[in-house]
Amino acid sequence: MTQFALEALAATRALRALFEPTPLQRNDHLSARYGADIWLKREDLTPVRSYKIRGAFTAMRKLRAADPGADHFVCASAGNHAQGVAFACRHFGVKGTIFMPVTTPQQKIDKTKVFGGDAIEIRLTGDYFDQTLAASQAYCTQAGAHFLAPFDDADVIEGQASVGVEILDQLGRAPDLVILPVGGGGLAAGVTGYLRATAPQTSYRFVEPLGGASLTAAVAAGAPVTLKQVNSFVDGAAVARIGALPFARLDWVRPEMILRAPEDRICVTMLELLNVEGIVLEPAGALSVDVLPELADEIHGKTVVCVTSGGNFDFERLPEVKERAQRFSGLKKYFILRMPQRPGALREFLQMLGPEDDIARFEYLKKSARNFGSVLIGIETKAAENFPALTRQLDAAGFSYRDITDDEALAEFLI
Structure with a gap:
């Protein structure tokens, strides 16, 4: 056993003065979906709800x-x-x-x-x-x-390594795969430092937010680099530059071992875990679970541990999370519609909506011409395939419209 592994064991024993090991829970819902033995290491259940x-x-x-x-x-x-x-x-x-x-x-x-x-x-x-x-x-x-x-x-890296110590003790065997979120790299460096010494057959995947992929950039450059721009939504992992010490301990990581999770897709995962499992995770805490669909073929029949790193979620952010999830899933779109200024035009548009469509936003922006006015309209539906039917009707009726759902500049200004 390496010196680092021995120090990680000592750090784990010392932590018992503060709290018992966080649960390692087999998740039946995810295991059934992927035909695998999937376990969640619940770091969202420490006394401060993070590792x-x-x-x-x-x-x-x-x-x-x-x-x-x-x-x-x-x-x-x-x-x-x-x-x-x-x-x-x-x-x-x-x-x-x-x-x-x-x-x-x-x-x-x-x-x-x-x-x-x-x-x-x-x-x-x-x-x-x-x-x-x-x-x-x-x-x-x-x-x-x-x-x-x-x-x-x-010393921080050594403390985070205690997550790996507990995983091995609680599972009673080496997992086939451990999926770790990455921000500054302390957790990933610590857990892999211990498990590589004690469970060499275990493999790893590292997950970063798409808008803060500092490990990806460091692996490509061979050294930590500072990202020019970072999306702060996944605030627990949105780090512009991975730590020098963590990266020195992760210099064996190859590009194909790193996955990048889109921020809006993470919202879908957060809502699913909340609604189906009753598990409250912050965006960074959901990273390891979010990439399971990408790994579906690889993990079939295997034992997989996902580290859910934190659960400090402010429920005032829930409307934003729901909004992002709906847009990513294709269940909500925003349009700027050029509405004819004539009697019956609005009624004509409303009749195009299907039984599963609902207007979530309707706002006249301005009268763009003598006979036309611009309308910001948000539409929610229960199935993404409903939108092509709507746009076909708009085209057939000669309505002029623009889908601004994925236009970041317009969406930020108008929505």
């Missing part, structure tokens, strides 16, 4: 062991890492200063306060995370405190 507590606790424990006088820790985070650090500060009875962007939702601020109690102070600084990070590091130097990085830290 981040593992790395934060381990790094803090080891820093205090090396320096018993260490009593002040600093981090920058708008989400799960902040909550993990807050929980660990309260456990050890040390001071924590947590920097969060000014734009952080109040729900996340409140949860971090609950986990940290009187042990922590939250400072809201910067509109963007880079500004928040810079402020936290400057403060940390000034205060002589210890900075806790979210993923680019050897």
